[in-house]
Amino acid sequence: MESPRKKYRPFETVRLPDRRWPDARIERAPRWCSVDLRDGNQALAIPMNVAEKHELFQELCRIGFKEIEIGFPSASDTEFNFTRELIERELIPDDVSVQVLVQAREHLIRRTIDSLKGARRAIVHLYTPTNPAQREIVFGLSKEQVLEMAVAGAKLIRKLTDALPETRWQLEFSPETFVLTEPDYALEVCEAVAKAWGASAQRKIILNLPLTVEAGTPNTHADQIEWFCRHLSNREMAIVSLHTHNDRGTGVAATELGLMAGADRVEGTLFGNGERTGNLDIVTVALNMFSHGVDPHLDFRNLGRIREVYERVTRMSVHDRHPYGGDLVFTAFSGSHQDAIKKGMDRRGKIGHDALWDVPYLTIDPKDIGRSYEAIIRINSQSGKGGVAYVLDREFGFDLPKLMHPEVGNLIGKHADQLGKELSPAEIHDCFRQNFVNVARPLELMEFSSTPISKEAVRCQAEVRRHGQVLTLTGEGNGPISALVHALESKGWANFSLKDYRSHALTAGSESSAAAYVSLQAKDGRTVWGCGVDANIELAGLKALVSAANRLG
Template identity: 25%
Template sequence: MYENQKERTRTMERTIKIFDTTLRDGEQSPGCSMNLNEKIEVARELEALRVDIIEAGFAAASPGDAAAVAAIADIVHDSTICSLARCVEKDIDAAYNAIHHAKDARIHVFLATSPVHMEYKLKMTPDEVIASIAHNVAYAKKHCSNIEFSAEDACRSDLDFLCRAFEAAIKAGATTLNIPDTVGYMTPDEYAARIRYLREHTQGIENVVLSCHMHNDLGMAVANSLAGVQAGVDQIECTINGIGERAGNASLEECVMALDTRRDHYGVACNIETTQIYRASRMIQTITGVPVAPTKPIIGANAFAHEAGIHQHGVMANKETYEIMTPESVGIPKNAIVLGKHSGRHAFEDRLRELGYSLDQAKLDKVFAKFKVLADKKKVIKDRDLEALIGVVPVSGEERYTLDRFVINSGNSITATAVIRVKKGDETFERVAASDGPVNAAYRAINKIVDKDVVLEDYSLKSMTDGEDAQAEAIVKIVIDGGEMVTGRGVSTDVIEASIKAYINGINKYFID
C-alpha cells in the first residue's frame, strides 16, 4: 500500500493549522500600526504564505479597523478571514458585518476567565461569565458557522472553571477553543499538562479544534506552542517576526520551521509555503519599521552566516555539518545574477520573480524607474537594494508630497540650515529653516510646508548593504496633530536625502489614512 515507512508516516500526520494574527495582535505592538493599503499588502502575502486563518483585525475597535477587515475579506480567497470580538453583541455584529463577504469567515469571541480578570476587570461573578459565554457564542453562531472562543488569561484560570467555560462554549456552538497564555506566564510542561487536563475533563472537547495563543514575556512563546501541539493542540496562533503586545507573540517562522525541520519528532505537518517566509518577514520589517535582531532564528541576518573557521570548513565540506535547514527553504534567495546600469527590464523583472515578488504593472513601472536612477549611483545593485526600492514605492495612488530638491549647510561651527523644495501636484513649495543639526533643520522646513504639528517620536538610520555606495535606510515615527503614530521610510545613497524622504513618506501616509 505504501512505498515506504516515511510515506506511511506522512499520510498519517496531523495537520496543524496556522492562525496568523499579525494584523490584529501584531499591529497592537507600539509603533507597528499599518494603514489600509499596507494591511491589504500584508494580507496578500499571508495568503501567498498559505496561512490557514488570517485574523484581519478587531472590527469593533474603530471604523478604520472595520474597513480594513472588510477589504481583506473581499480580496483574500484561499485563507479563512477572522475578526475578533468581545462577548458583546455589538462587537459580534461589527465582526460579522466586516467579514460576511469572505469566502470562508470566522468570528473570534473572547472573555476572561481568570479570578483576577473576573474580579478587577470584568467585575463579574464566575456564573455571570459562564452565562455571557453561552449567550454570546450562541449569538455569534446565528451569524456564522465558524466560531472560535478564547478564554482570556486561561493559563491563570482555575482548571475546573475553565472546563465549565469551554463546555458552555461548545454547547453554544464554538468550533475552535483557544487556550491562550495572555501574559506569557507558562512553562512548556505546565502548558502541556493544562491541555491534557482539559482534554480529559471537558465534555465535547473531542469535537472541536484546540488552539494556543502564546505571549513571549518569559521568552517561551514558541516552546509553549510546540508543547501544546504535542499535548493535542491543532492550531497555533502566531505573528510574523513575533510582533505583538509587550514582548510579542509566538513567531510564525520559528513555529513553522520547528515543525518542518523536526517532523521526525513532532509527527505533524502544516500548510505553510515556507519559501515565502523571508519575504513576509522583510515586508513586516519594511512596513512597521521594526527590524529583527541579526541573531533572530530563521530570518535574522546571521541565521545562516558562519564566521568561525571550523564552521566554515565544515559547511564547505557538507552543509549538514552546521546547517539544519537551507536558506532557500525559507526563501532567502541565491545571488544568481548581478544587476547594474546596463541591466535591462527583462533581467530586472526576472530577479524580482526569483525574490518572490509579483507586482502589478503600475508598481513595476515605478520600481524600474527608481532602479535606473539608483543604477546611475551604484555599480552593483544587490537584492536588499531591490527590496528597499519596492518598500518605498507607494502601494496605490499618488504621493501627496514629493521631494524636488534640497540644500543643506551644516558644520560644527555654524547653525545648520536647510532649504527644502517639494511638489504637491502641479504646485511647488520651498521653505528654509535652521536648527542644531541638518536633519532637524530639514524637518522644520517640511513642517512649514505642510502646515501641520508634526512631532518626531523616533528616528533611526542604517546601511542596507555594504560598501561606500551602500544605500541608507531611514526610519521615522511621527505623530501629526496629536493623531496616531505613523511610520515613514526613506532610502537613498545620501543619508540626508534618505532622512528627508522618510519624513515625507510618513506625512504622505498620514494623508492616505
C-alpha cells in the same frame, strides 16, 4: 535584589501524573492562523495603514495561511471598513477564512456580524475574561457572571449567523487568560459556550486556550493542554487552539509541547510581533517542523522577501540572530564551526544533494528558504582556516590544498585583526591575491619556454627580473617546474626543495582559467605555499613556484 518570596508566588500547575505528551511527536502540521493584522498590528507604535494591511494580507495568503485574523471591526471605523473592503472587492481567496475578534457584548457582536456580511468563510472570535486577576480586578465580575456573559455572547452569535446561511460560519472562543484560569472553571466555561453554539463533530467550535501571559515553563503549559483535551466531554466537537506569547522567552517551546499534548491549531505572527515580548513566531515553529521532515504547508521558500514586506509595513526589524530569518543565523565566525561546515558542504557535494541533510551547525539547507551559501561563513579575527578556504572556494573558485589552509587562514586572520573588523569576501580575495597569487618580488618570471630533450626530461629557458636586473636562465628537469627549479639553483636562488604541487581549472572569474599551488620547504624546515593564476595551466604552475620562492624569502 531582595528575596522574591514575599512578592511572587510559584506557578500553579495541574496534577497529571500519567501525562502522555512527553512520548508524542509532531508528525503533521496544525491548522495555522495568522494574527498579524490584529494582535500584531495593535502592538505597533505606528499601526499599519489600510494600504499596508492590504499588502500584508496578500502576503499572508501567498504564504499559505487559510485562517487570517484581520482585525477588531467593532472597535473602530477603520477596522470595520478594512473588513468590508476585503469582502466587497473580493480580495479573499475562496479557501481562506477571515477571522475577527469581539468581546461578549451585544452591540459589539452585532457590529461585528455586520462587518462580515457577504464573506464566504468567516470565524467570529469571541473572548471573555476568565482568570481571577482580569475577572475580579479589571472587570469586577464573579465566575457566574463571566460564564453567563460568555454563553449569552455565543447564543447571540449563533442567532445572527444562522440568519446568514450564505457564509460558512465558525465560532472561536477564548477564555482569557486560560493558563492563569482555574482549570475546572476554564473547562466549564468552554463546555457551556460549545453547548450554546451547538458544537458537534459536524459543527466544530474552535476552543482557543491563550497563553496571553507566559507565566510558567513550557512543560506546565503542555500539562494544561493535555488535561483540558482529556477532560472535554466531547473531544470531537472541538478544534483545540494555541495562542502563546513570549514573556519568558519560551513561546515556541510552549507551542511545540502544546501540539504534542493534543492541540490542533496554532495562532501567531510572522517573526513573533506582538504585545510586550511578542506573540508566537509562526515562522520558527513551521520551519522547526520542516527541519524534521514535516511539511508545514506554509511557503517560506523566499523568506527574504517575506521579511522585507514585514519590516516595511510594520516598521519593525528582524534581529540578526532571529531563527531562520536573521542576517547571521547561517553565519559562522568561529574557526572550528567554519571548518565543520565546509567539510559538511564538501561532503554533500560529493554524495549528492538528494541525500538527507547532515551539515554540522546548520539545521536546514539555507537554499530551502531562499538564503545563499555565500553568507554562511564570514571572516573576522576569530575565524579559522576552514572558513577562509570556504569563502575563497565558493566565491572565487580557489580550491586550496588542505595543507595550505593554515597558512592562508592565519595571514587573513591577522589582517582582520589589524583592521579590527569582519572582512568581506572581496577583502579576503584581495588579501589572498596580494600575498599568495603571482607574487613577483623580488623575482619575476617574464618569459618561459621548454623543449623535450628525452622522454623523461625537458630543457627550459626563462627570462626573469630580480631586483630590477633582467637575466636569462636555463635548466633541466623531468618537467617545466623542476627545470625552473634547476635554473634557479644555478644562480644560488633555490635554497629549498619542492614539497607539493596541485592545479585545477578555476570555476569563478573571467580573466584566468587555471590556478596552481606549490609548496616549498626551506633548509631550516619552514614551509610556504604560493599560488599561480594564468590562462595556461603550465604557466600557472611556474608562477606558483615563483610566488612560493618569493614568499620564502
